[in-house]
Structures are given as structure tokens and as C-alpha cells.
Amino acid sequence: MGMEAILPRATERGGVVTPGLPVLPPGVERHPVPGGGSRAVQITAGDVLTLQDREGLQPVELVFFAPDGRSDAAMIGAAGGHDPVGLKRALTADASGARVRHALDVAGFDLGRADGILLFGEGSRAGEHASLTAASDGLLLVCAPGGPMEPQEHWAPTEIVLYIRRSRPANETTLLEPPPPLADPLHDINVQPGEAHSYEVRKGQYIQVLDVQGRECSDFQAFSARALEKGLERDIDPTTTRTLMGQAYPMPGMRSKYYTVDQEPLVEVVRDTVGRHDTFGLACTARYYADMGYPGHVNCSDNINLRMAQYGVRPRAGWPAVNLFFNTMLDDHNAITSDEPWSRPGDYVLMRALTDLVCVTTACPSDIDPANGWNPTDIQVRTYSDDNRFSHWTGWRKTPEGDMEETKKTGFHDCFARHTRDFVEYQGYWLPNEMTAHGAIAEYWAAREKAVIMDLSPLRKYEVTGPDAEALLQHCVTRDMSKLPAGAVAYTAMCYEHGGMIDDGTVFRLDENNFRWIGGSDQSGLWLRRQAEERGLNAWVRSSTDHHCNVAVQGRLSRDILAPLIWTPPARPTVEELGCFRLTVGRIGDQYGAPVVVSRTGYSGELGYEVFCHPRDAEAVFDAIWAAGEPRGMIPFGLKALDMLRIEAGLVFAGSEFDDQTDPLEAGIGFTVPLKSKTDDFIGRAALERRKAHPQKKLVGLDIEGGVVPGHGDCVHVGKPQIGVITSAMKSPFLGKVIALARLDVAHADIGTEVEVGLLDGDQKRLKARVVPFPHFDPKRERVNGNYA
Template sequence: MNVTPIFETPYERAGIVTPGLPILPHGTERHPIPGGGSRALPIHKGDEISVLDFEGLQPGELVFFTPDGNSDPGRLGASSHGRPDGVISVLDNGSPSGAKVAAALDKAGFKLGDAQCIRVFSEGSKPGDMATFFAECDGLLIVAAPGAPMDPAQQTPLTDLILYIRRANPGHAKGGHVPPDPLADPLVDINIQPGNATSYEVKKGQFIQVLDVQGRECSDFQAFSLRSLDAGLEREIDPTTTRTLMGSLYPQPGIFSKYWNVDQEPLVEIVQDTCGRHDTFGLACTARYYEELGYPGHINCSDNMNKDLQQYGIRPRGGWPAINFFFNTLLDETNALGMDDPWSRPGDYVLLRALTDLICISSACPCDVDQANGWNPTDIQVRTYAETNSFSRSIGYRKSPEAPLEHTKETGFHNSFARHTRDFVEYNGYWLPNTFPSHGSVGEYWACREKAAIMDLSPLRKYEVTGPDAEELMQHCVTRNVKKLAVGQLTYTAICYEHGGMIDDGTLFRMGENAFRWIGGNDTSGLWIREQAEKLGLNAWVRNSTDQLHNVAIQGPLSRDILKEVLWTAPANPTVEELGMFRFTPARLGDFDGTAVVLGRAGYSGELGYEVFCHPKDAEEVFDAIWNVGKPMGMAPLGLAALDMIRIEAGLIFAGSEFDDQTDPFEAGIGFTVPLKSKNDDFIGRAALEERKAHPQRKLVGLELEGGLVASPGDCVRIGKAQVGEVTSAVKSPILGKNIALARVSVAHAEPGTEIEVGQLDGLQKRLKAKVVPYPHFDPTKERVKGNYG
């Protein structure tokens, strides 16, 4: 039978490309199978089933049950490979996806122990390999991506498989998407078509999910205190009160998550938000808006809300203030309010929790005369859930515009740090501690400078690069000379685009002759390396290991003394005391049979320091072992706020501040990572970097400011009325007792001693006097990093 390959393409029309709206063939569903996880899905006769090994080297296992409970691979046109040990192991490993599959099997009464499986991608599979099957009858399909937890010294990450199902009899929903499965058993499940508004009652503690089914559709939401309505008062969400109390245009999951009424009573809080971009509190669309555009009589959300709310005796209004979920408005520098296409993708949602009994109303906006709904109004799904459910707080994260949604995760060390703080902030898809109240940011800072500190750096992105052509691939992708890197050595390097702009900075570990581990700040760099492997046709695999390799940094003058009491290394490997700068070694907690870790000598503090990598399942044990030794010696936990102070003093750069894709390594202050003379091989961006080095335009410099005000990132740097640069990072240095900053300025004004002014307000009306100084501001010779033993 001829099979049409399944692939996803960005939506495109008349020269406008929208990668955030990937298009699949009609009737095709996409279901990611997480590494170490599984999915159970109903299958119908005639359905085409395709399993894609997205990153390569990930085995898969399928089990198909017919309606009578028999397991028969032949009904998918395949042969049996025996007992489904892989699926069974996944269901037993405690993963959330395994629990869902186990529940589906229990509900159906099917026995997995008696089943027969189909195995795919067992040996040497390449990225993009696909296995396809056809269903001869209805049934229940289970797909698993099995494997053991990765040893931190090995390079065997569990990666995702993608299941595609091309339905023999697809539905015909407008836009092609059906609402995704509910988060739990819903109390209310309403589909609101464009041009409609629907009210519903929600009790205190219950959850409300507002879901954009097709993407790019805004939904106006309002909530009224039922207690106030019963007393004859209308007390709905008030935008001014909310913005004032929360300090932001709209609340987000975390500490500042609540919406308030004018009596400063919280009505709802945001628990999950997969979109993260919403309205700046304009009105729901009104009759007047359309009239002034020349569309009198156009249906609008405010009138729809008025009609539906009459049943509660709520007075009508010409325009309803509302939370306009998914509506993308913005304020520009002239204070003008504008709009653009919504940021929401198909299936994006906001999950709220009611803080009191409420009457709520939601709409599906009918606007089809501008980009408010991407010019194409579609449906909104509203679901409510019982207060007995437990939903973690999360923000939506995607590795790339076309990548599937991921929720904010807790690192393996989360519970350990949560013993010391409740102040967590979202960082690159994870919750990380921001401050520790028992110490305060300045106290955390001094612990790192004088004794030791432990911080969670698990969100750093890790990619395993393996295969016969791994060295050639990395030599082509990074600026450093990889050929000079010995096994057991790591190096700090940059990755650039062809025009010389930086993608990322990070560390490259040489794990073996043909094996590397890339650790960077974002997924873009790892995905870029994988893209180059495919583009060049190299025999190399690039697999994401971020979720199987979490790490803490132990930084400060006493870090070596602490870790030498905690870690054991084999005789063939260096001890903690012997480990040289920019080296790493496998190690174990306590003794030869202890929990496996990898110890690297590096850091982000300007102090003697190390990083300890482990599997997330071992993270609490690793933390406790280090903490039990370090706490009596004065070690403290360290959060992001204190880390920012430390790294600015040490002149260490940060993505989005000191560099972006318009900044080359020389302009970012890390020109030492580009050895143009000693690296003879070509690499991505070399020609552009040679030109940029020969004709520099900007340079990263240190600034020392007079007075007591700290500059802000983005403040302009001026000489007279002319802007000659901008501040990238700034802090009041505790150890220096000065206000300092990093800034990128014109090379004509980069000499130490140059007097400049940092502009605020409009850059001209308020000036902070400063001068250019050498950086790093603190320990410029790096003596503290070397420690007592070099």
C-alpha cells in the first residue's frame, strides 16, 4: 500500500509564514511520547499509525488490544516480539504518563502481562526514522519509549517518540483542531462558538480552564463575587486594582497571580498559563468600536455579555472591562495602545482557581475586521474542575516556535531548596529559587564570597553529541578548537550564526573520542547543532538530556573543602583536590558503591567552584550529602537575585543582556573564545567574525557610577546628547561598595577613564555620571577562581 509521509509545515499564506501554527494533513493527530513515558489512544479500523524517532537511538514498544481484550500485533500488520517488558517497565516507573496508561488499562479490563508487543527502533536508529502500521479493526493502542535512567557519566538519554495517527474517518471541526482532552473530569464543558458569550457558576476552590481550540482567538472573561451580587453589589475583576496590587499588566502563575475587585478582594488566581501574552486591560469589543470602523450593527462581546448577564440582574454597560485572554495588545513608547495577532497556539489555555463563589462569563470574540483573532474568529472551550483536583503551577514553554508545549517543571533539587524558601520564579521552563528569606540576597552573596554557596543550575540545557562524526560536527559549530580538547576536559565557548551573531554560550565536555556533552543556556543552540548534523549529512546524534541530568553549583572559597568530604573518585580519576581547572570526572557519593555523579570544575561566580551533575531521581540525596557537610562550614543556598550580583561583579555575561543574535563574541566581551589564529578549520560564522574583529564597532566595558542610584539594563550611555552605547547589566556591588555596570559602547569611547553619562527617563532629562573602567570589576586576574591549589 502506498503511504503518504507525514510531516508538519508552518502555516503560510500570501508570503506570511506562522511557524507557531504547524499544519498537519487533514485528520492527522500528533501525540508526543515522552522519553521513559507512554500514551494510550483509541484506534479505529483503517487508521494509519506512524511512530517517529525524533532524535534517534530511542527504542519504542507498541501494544494493540482488540475490543475483546486480546493483544494481537497481526491486527496492525506486524509480527509479535514477545512480552511487552518495555511498556511494563514504563508503567512501573512512576511517571505521570504511565499512571494514565495504567488507568486506561484498568478501565478497559485489559491485562498487559498477557499481551504481545511490537518493537521499533531497536538498533542504531537515525533521527527521523519512522515505522508505520495500519489498523485492521478498532482497538486500544499503547506506545511507550522505554529505557533506564541515564547515568550522568554515560550518554544514553531517554528521548521523545512522536505518534501520528491519520484517522480513516476524520472529523470536520472549523480550523481542523478538536479540543484536547480535559485536565481532569470536568464539571462544566462548554464549547463557545465565535460571536457568543456564556456564563457559568463556579464555587470557591474550583478551577476554570479557558482554552483556545484553534489558536489566535481571544476570549473575554469576567468574574463577579456571588456574595456581593446577593447583597445587591456588582464587584467584578477590576483592572486598575489588579495592576496596582500585582505590579504587572496581568497576573501570571507564581507569587503575583491574583485578580482583584475594587474592594481589594481577590476573586481568581492564575494557576497555569500556556500562552503568557494577554491583553493590557482594554475593554471587550464594543458596538462603538465597530461603528467607528464603519461596521454598524456588528456583533460584539460587550453586547453579548450584557444579554447573558441579565439573568443575574447585572446592569448592562456600553463596554465591559474584562480579562481579554489571548488578545495581544501593547503600549508603545509614545503611550499609544496597539494590537497584533494573538500569541496563542492551538490548545493554549489559562487555568484559574476561584478564591470565592463566582458568577463567570466567557466569550469567543467575533472580531473579523482586524488582527485581534488573526482575522479568523474560532471557538473557545471552557471547562471547570472540582476543588479536589491538584494542578501544579506552570507557564508554557516551547523549545522553538514549532515545538510542542511543555509546562514549567520542578528540578530534581526543587524540594531540597523549597525547605529554605517559597520564592520561586520561572526560568527557561523550570521553577528556580529567587531569594532565601533567612539569608536575604546580600547574605547569600556574602556566603559565596567568603565561604560557600549552593545553587540550582538544572535548567541549563544539556545535549549529548555522539557518533563517528561528533568531533567534526562540534568543530564546525563552536568557535573553540575542539580538536585540542582532551577527554575529561571542558571548555567555555560560543556558538554563532553565519553573520557572527551569537546563538548561545556554554561549556563543551569531551566525554570520549567521539562523544561530547554540550551545556548551554537555551535549547536553540542544541537544536542548531542537530540541524547542522542533518544539513552536513554527518554520522552523529544530538540528543537532549536536560531532563535526565540536573546539577547544582557549589561555589566559594570553601567549595573544595566541602566536596572532598562528600565525593569519592576511582583511582584512575582525579580526586576533588586534584581536579584541575576546566576538568571533569565521574565520581560517587561517599564511596565506590555510592550514587553516581559527574563533578566539573567550573562556575558562574568568579570564585573557586564546582558543578555536580546527577540524575534527577538522585538529586535530593546529592543535595543532602553536600548540605550536611557544607552547612556547618557556613554554606548557604543561593538564588537568582544574588547570582546576578555575583556574575556582574565577575564580568560574566548573560544571554539577552550582554549578547544576543546581533552581538558577536568580541562585542560580548568573550573574544578569547574565538581563536582565529590557532583554529585553522572553518566554522560557522568564521568569515563574519574575521571581518568584525578587523573592524570593531562596539565593545563591552565596565562602568563605575557616581551617586547612589543603580542603572537599569537598557539605559542609554551618552556623551553630551549623542548616544554611544547602552547598559547591559548593573548592580550595587557589596564587596566594592560602588554602583557598577556592564555596558556596550562605541569603540571610540571605550578607553578606561572616559567620562560618560547614563541617561534615564527620556535619556536626556536625567543623567547618572559615570566613567569607563576595566572589567571584571572584581578579581580581574581570576586568582580566586584558581583557589589555593591552582
């Protein structure tokens, strides 16, 4: 069976493509199996099983049991005789193994008598697939075997996907069934479009509101049960909530609660898989439909009135509500506009009751606007006991059509949690924002004067290996990889054909054909893999982000802290011997300690290093560094202080100084584009040559008067016309003034040019500023080289 017959495909209608709503062909199921993990699936005779190795080089182990407990590979048309040692290990080593063990226990099957199957054992390519057909009903076990990846190694287990074309599809309808509950539910209510349901929730219990089909708005309101007993209506108030939380709608993390007008918290958001809602509009009303020419149209406000009447709640013409999955916004003209929701099938919000509640949930009936994608569908409501403990996270997707992933804790999370509760979501991970006992200013000065340690584990790591690894990177990045020796690191840009940047990052050369790309987002790694596939290169690009967590130790004392701590073999340089942009492989303490890779790199403008290890060793690595550094004044460090350091040091950040419309020259990192010395062609070269010959924008430094710090995107003017934008700004503790990085038209980018930064509407308030060289701090980079006065 060809993969194109079973792969999810983006829906398209009338020229509108929605890759965020991939649709499987009828009768096809998709079951991802995590790298190092396993999965159990019931199979029916005649089912066609297709397994896809998404990233390449990933072996797959299969075991099939018939209902009578026999295991014979021939029953699914495969060759057996393989001992599934990887599967046996995965049942206890990976979290996914618990469900597989449960399935085996329930069925009474003996894995010790399994006839194992091995697929993709000989160096499979990314996207390679194999198909089998089941001749019997039974239970299929699938494993993507692999263990922890050492920091100096190049292979980590990666996800494979099982597709099943059912011989007897259980559901021929195009409507989806609700996904399985998170635990045993107390309530499990299906709310049909145009309906509402009320329900009671006790303090500590959980409420899950789930969009079953996707693109469906649901209004949620909660009332304090104690207040209702006293004849008082105390429900979620959007205005109070926005004021206290400081954002449009609460999300998992520090700003997660919804409040009443009395400023009493009613619920907190525990999980949110979509992250796009509205809390400043009413639930739809009879008046809205009447004004649109649809008098008598069913509406959510009347439905809430109907359901809440039994609790003595007075009816209202329009109910303020938490408009889950509703996509409204304020435009530049202060008008409220709306579009289709961002939610996909199965997206949900999970909340925890902070007091006894009476709740009501609707499934919006609007079929006259984009509020429900023009097609109202059902909402599922489930409540769960307070005996459960659900982790806090938000949804994350690498690509619009990608699987939803939860916000993860890094290997170092618990180490930093000893010092702060202020964690923020960053690129799918929880990272410390500011240390409770210190604060950003103290962290900043510690980095400038002593040393700090911070978690940089969300940086995306991709192993680029194979005989054509150098050729692949040479074609995809702007720096010359042919001149990069083993043990060296290169900072470089990666561009599209038009010259716009995909990402910036570092390339670690670990050996002749072994590289590690470390960038800010998965787009760069996915781009590398795509280029390897399209160009037929003998190279593999495999994600290793979750096998390499890393801390940065930055500051003038960083070398003194790490040097006695890192043991290296005789053939590897010591920490003292590491030059800028060099790496070494060693261990913590002595030759028996946790293995690490140490690079002399950083993002602070100070002497510094990064230490990479496997998550299983993260606590030991952190504790060793902490024991050596704390007596010297080292403190933990968060994102808020990091932004201050990098702006002063003129270091660029994705979404601020560059994006896919900005080339490296405009982003202020033209040194990463050696057009003269790198003679080989690379993606974007022709565009960059044109742009360099005819520059339009330039990144500059600004000194700003008045003590007011402008925001990203604020306009920069010379007189009336706008000639640029602020990319980043701060009040520099070291310099004692407001500074900024700005992208200006080249006609006004000369040093000394007087400009004005526009606030409010850009005209009513102006900050006087002057173009200055950047970086503002340590322009000769002497501190990075460890040269201190």
C-alpha cells in the same frame, strides 16, 4: 509513506508564514510518546501508522490487541516475537503509564500474552521513521523504553512520535474539537464567537478558559457573589491588580492574583499556556465599532451586560475585563497598539476562585481588526471541583512549532522549597529567586565569604556521541575541540554564519567520542543536531536535560565542603586534584553512594564546583552537601543574588550581553574565538574574521555616579548622540558603587572615556559614568583559582 506527507506544516497565506500554527494534513493525528513513557491509542482497520524517532538511537516497542484480546504483530503488518519488557516497566515507572494501564484494564487485555514488536533497534538516525498498516480494529500500545540515565553515561530515552493517517477520519471539517478536560468538569460551556456566558463558581473551584482554534480573544470578568448579594458590584479591577502585582497581568507564581477595587483577591492564575494577554483595555464596545464605521456590530460589553443583568449588575457602556489572549502593547510613543493573539489551538488559562464568584466569559466577535486573527472562533469554559489539585505552571515551547511543555520542577526543587516560596519561571523550570530567611544581599555575601548552593538544573544538556562527535563540535563551536582532552571542560561560543551568537556554554569531554554540551537554551542543541543531519555526520545529538540535574557549590569554602564528600575511584581525580575546567566522576560518600559528575566550573567569579546527578538522587545529594556545608556557613542561593555575582565578575548572560545580533567579540568573550590557533573552519569563522578586522562595538565596564542603577537597554551618550547601551547594571555590595557592563561604539570605548547614561527619554536625566576595565571584581581571577589573601 513519506514523512513530508504527514508532518505538521506551517500555515502560509499571502506571504505571511505562521510556524506557531502548524497544521496537520487532513485525516492525520499526532501522538507524542515521552522518552521512557508509553501511550495507548484506538486503531481502525486501514489506518496507516508512522513512528518517528525524533533524536535517534531510541528503540520503540509496540503491542497491538484485536477487540477479542488476541495480540498478533501481523495484524499491523509487523514482525513480532519481542518481549515488551520496556513497556511493562514503563507502565509503573513513568507517569504516562497510568492511562495505558487504565486502557488495558477497561479492555481486559493481558499484556503477559502480548506479541511485541521492536522498531529502531539498530542505531536509528534522528528523524528516521517506519510505517505500518492496521488490518484490524484494535488497541495499539506504543513505548519509548529506557530507564534512568546515570550522570557519567551518554544515553537517555527520548520522545518518539506516532502519526496516524485515519482510514475513516472522524471529522472532515477544518475546525478543531476542544481538547479533553483536565478532570471531570462541573461546567463545560462552548462560547460561540459573538456570545457570552455567565456561570457561578464556589471558593476553591477552578475555572479554565480555553482558546479552541487559536488566535481568539476572550474577555473574562468575575464578581464577588457575597458583594452582589448585598447590592454591591465588586469585580476584577485591572488598575488595582496591576498596582498590587507590579506587572501588566498576573501569571502563575508569586504574582498570580486579580483584585477588586477594595483590594480583595478574587482569583489566582494557576496555569497559563500562552503568557500573553492584556489587562489595561476595555472589552470591545458598541462605540468602538461605530467609530470604525460598523454601527450595531455585536460586541463583548453589551454581551456582558446581557448575561449579568440577571444578577442585578448595572449595564456599562464598556466593561473593564481580563482580556485573555488579547495582544495589545504600549509602543515607544505611548500609543496602544494591537496585533494577532499569541494563543495557539488548545491554549488555556486556569484560575482558582479565592471566594464565591459569579463569572462571565465572552468569545470576541471582532472581525475588523487582528484581535482574533481576522476570524472569530469559539472559546471553551470549564470549571472543576476543589477536590482537584492542579500544579502551577506556564507553557513553554522549544521552537515556535514545538509541543507545549509545562513549567517543571527540577530534581532539587523540593530541597530549595524548604528555604523559600519565591520561585520564578526560568527557561521552562521553577527556580528559587530569593531565600525567605536570608535575602539576596545575605546570599551574595555568603558566596563571597563562605559558600552557597544553588540550583542550575535548567541548563540544557545534550549528549553528543559517535565517531564524528568531535568533528561536529569542531565545526559548530568557536573553541578548538581537537585540543580538549578527556576529563576536561571548555567554555565556548556557538555562532550562526553571520557571526551572531546562538549561545555560550561548556563542552564536557567524557571520552574519545563522548561529549556533553551544556548551554543556556535548547536552540544550541537543536542547532547541533541539525548540522549533524545536514552534513551527514556519524554523530548523534540527544537531549538529556531532564536526566541531569545539577547544583553549583560556590565560594571559598566549596572545596573544603565537597572534598571529603565525593568518593572517586583510583583512576579519577579527587576534588582536591581538580584543576579549573576539569571534571571527575564519583559518588556521594563512598563507592555505594549516589553517582555524580563533579566539575570545577561556575558562574560566580569564586572558587566553585558543579555537581550533576540523576533527579532520583537529587534529594540525597542535596542533603549530603547541606549536612557538610551548613555547619560552615553555607546557605542556599537564588537567581537574584546570582545576577549580582556574575555582573561583578564580568560574566555574560544571554539576552543581556549577547544575542543573535552580537558576536563573541562584541559580547566581551573574544577569548573563546582563537582564530590564530584554531586553523579548522567553523560556522561563522569568515564573519568573525571580518568583524575582528573592522570592529564596531565593544563590551566595556562602567563606573556610574549618583547611586542610581540603570536598566538593561538604557542608552549611553557622549553629548547628544547615543553611542551604546547598558547590558547589565547593579549596585556592587563589595565595591560600594554602581557598576555596569555596556556595549559601546569602539570610538568611545577606551578606558577613562567619560560618558553619560540616559534615563527617562535619554535626555532629561543623565548619570555620569566612566569607562573602566572589567571584570570589576577580582580582575585577575585569583578567587576562581582558590587564591585568597
